[in-house]
Structure formats: structure tokens, C-alpha cells
Amino acid sequence: MDRTAKEDTGVKQQILRRIYLFSGIGEADLSTLARMAVKKTFPRQATIFSEGKEAQGFYLLITGQIKMVKSSLEGKEYIIRLVGPGESFAEAAVFGEIPYPATAIALEDCLTLFFPKGPFLQHLAASPALARNMLATLSRLMFHLTKQLEDLSLKEVSARLARYILERCQHTHGEIAAGLQCELPTTKTQLAAYLGTISETLSRTLSRFKSLGLIEVDKGKITIVDPVALHKMAQGNKS
Amino acid sequence: MDRTAKEDTGVKQQILRRIYLFSGIGEADLSTLARMAVKKTFPRQATIFSEGKEAQGFYLLITGQIKMVKSSLEGKEYIIRLVGPGESFAEAAVFGEIPYPATAIALEDCLTLFFPKGPFLQHLAASPALARNMLATLSRLMFHLTKQLEDLSLKEVSARLARYILERCQHTHGEIAAGLQCELPTTKTQLAAYLGTISETLSRTLSRFKSLGLIEVDKGKITIVDPVALHKMAQGNKS
DNA sequence: CGGCCTGTTGATGCGACTCAATTCAGGTGG
């Protein structure tokens, strides 16, 4: 019993070592963090936490994919963020004395590590490097949020989609060029919610891009045909 | 010369003591911060920094008001955030190795304290309390950004305006009730940009609210008449 | 007084959401 717990902590420490958030953190600190981390699994479709609820701690996604959503009364939803393995989520709720700002839902079966608020904050005070990493993480999230605000307020759907495709390509291949292929996350309905629109509009926009010779669509994959025109499309604004 | 510099630092330290970001910070640390802070003034309409430029540090607004904006090619702009006295801005750019995410423009003559990136980061590593405050500040900003995203993606203009009025009232009087009055920031054109719309639409929406008996409008001031209906309006979504 | 900026009001057009019908793919059970 005691021995398996110790082994378990060791495994968790191994995992933490590879996470960006904990880069540059000493082994002793990692060990402390590994001990406080609680393994939590969630099946597909499960709600991990709900908007407005008091924050108990934050999560680190190990495997699977989750979405953070805001939803309206009639069930329409906007996906604030898609979270992949190695990323943390709900960090902000831990520091600001604020409730969870959105609802987290598992898109696939997920394995997470949960860091309880109290112990984590206590440890944070003793680890400037961790605080620094956390600040960097939050800053980059904020940067992304402001980009989304810009998109929603100033750009139309076609520009948002074009930018998304380019970003996805950049993220996957490290460059943007004709012929490169990238795949869409989960379903198109999800992507539509992420782009702040609905599946019908996304479908129409994709087929318009196709007929304009910007992209090729095959199943869940998109091949870039005309990167230059796509880039110009991404700049376009509501004018 | 040396003496005036010392007095100057003392004055700055006095100021810092009252700022939320530095609450709970010891006098020695405050003194260090006061010494590194550079007084910078900006006339009305001045650009403090521009989106995309490399971040040199962040600012603390002492007097005046500034707006952080994203603008499109044709000159239409969206105000991400209005900053008042006592608030810091551009903090995130300092931690994330990212450029300034938006452009900062003075709406009035402004006095600011500028904290250069290097010295501030160095000091941050030695002050867990400061790091903690900074995390709390960023978290609350993020919370606000996600609310804005929700508004833009799921709500229509009338709901956004209703929520804004209620928030303003809450912020000014600490409660929401019929008869309470709150004032609008700068011009209505600015407010429109903050709500993600344009002045014409804002004007129409305000007069509709008035004819519905929700509010009274007088010059730059708004008086709440029907808080319940206003609250219901704020929930409304695009359906 | 004449310019300028802000705000208001009307007419028009466009983008995108809604609703509805249909097709398609995947998984299940008989």
C-alpha cells in the first residue's frame, strides 16, 4: 500500500518533468508537486467542472482532449479553448479568488492530474521558478484570448476560418506552404463553436473556400492550395 | 539633484503603497520598486505603445484614463479594456515573451509609472507576495476577457449594453437598484467600441431601452428605472 | 460666425443564424 503510493508518486513525477509549466523546477519541488497531485479520470462527455462553481484547484491534462465552453440558455455554446495533453486548465481560477469562468467537458476519455488549491498556493510561495512559469502560462493564454476577441469583434467568419487553418498548419508542420495538410479537431460542429459560428455556416464557408481554390477538403482533413490567398482572407475584416 | 531624486522615490513609494498590485508588500520591496519605476506622462490621444511591438516593460496608471484597442485596417476599433487610475496594463507582455497584444492610447492626459521588464522580473523572483499579487491580477483580467468572449459570441448588443449598465452601477454604488445613476466613460462612440458595436447602434439601443422604460438617459448619465427587466435583458442571448 | 466633433435618426444591404429536408457514416442488434 505504502509502497504502491510511493511508486505512484514517482510515476507522476516522471510525467511532471516533461510539462512546460514545470520546466526548470528542481527535483525536490517536483516531488512535492507529484505528491499533492491527484489522478482523476473522466469518460468522454463528462463534465469536469461547471462555470460559476467555486474553484478547488486546477488540472493538468495528461491524455485526451477537453473543451472549455460558455453556453447560452438555449444550448448554443462557444468554445473558449481546446486543451490538449500537457496543457493545464483552470489555473486562473486558483489565483484570483474567482469561480471557474467556464465549463470543462471531456471530448475523449481523459486522464488528468488535479492540483488542490491550498497546497499548491502554499508551495508556489516557496518556488519563484514555478511562479514565473505560471505567469508565463497565464500571459500566453491572455494573449490568445485577446486574439479571439479581435477575431470576434472585427473579423467575419471567413477570416476566422482562414486564420484557423493557417495556425493549425503552422502548428503541425512548423511552416505554411501549398500542399500541406492539417486535420480538424473532433467534429466540425465543435470547430464551428470554437470559431464562434454554427456548423451550417462553417460548412458553407468551407465549400466556398474550396470553390475559390484556396483549399481541398477530404474527410476531416484540409489541404492548403493557395496559402497567399488564404493569408489575405485571414486579414479581411467586416468593413 | 541627488536629494530631489530621493524625494522623488519617496513620493513614488507613497503612491505604490496604495495600489492593489502591491498590497502586502514590505517597505523595503516597495522602495526597490519605487526606485526602478520611471515616471512617464502622455498627452491626450497619445499612443503609449503599439500592438505587435516588443514589450519593454509594463505601466501603472496613476491619473487619467487609457484604452487598449485592437483596430482593423479600415480604422474600426474594438476596445479590449478601459484602464483607470490605480490599474496596471501590459503586464502580460512582460512575462510571456510576447509582443504587446494591443495598442494603448491615452484618452486624457495621463501620468504613469513605467516598470522596465528586466529589473522588475529580477525583483519578482525575490518577492513571492508580489508574484502572488501579479497572478491574482492576471487571473482577474482573464476572467474578464472570457466574459467578453461570451458576450461577443453568444449575446446581442442589447444584452451587452444591459450588462454593462448593471456592472457600472454595481461598481459605482455597490448595489443595483431603481433610481441609481451611473455615468458613461468618455464618449458614446468609445462605449460602442467597447461593446463591440458602433455608435449608431448604441444610440438606437439606448433609446429603445428608454422607450421600454428600462432606463432614463440624461446627458452622459444613465438612471436605472427597472433593474429586474434590465437584468433579464442582460441574460438574453442570440437565440 | 463657421468649422469640427459627437450624437441622433432614417433607409438600405449584407452576413450569418434559423428552420427544415436530405444524405451520409458509424455503430448496434436481430
Place this chain on the structure above:
DNA sequence: CCACCTGAATTGAGTCGCATCAACAGGCCG
């Protein structure tokens, strides 16, 4: 192995919110 069911994707027609364009009124200042 095929019929069936469910959820996703597509396509068309209609509607609506809101941006655009344009004209005009009021306040402020040189």
C-alpha cells in the same frame, strides 16, 4: 450480414440583427 438508428454534415429558403451610408441637429471652440 443486413436493416436500423443515431448523430454529423450538407444544402436550400427565409429572416433578422446590425453595419453601412447619408443627412442632420446640437455643443464647443477658435
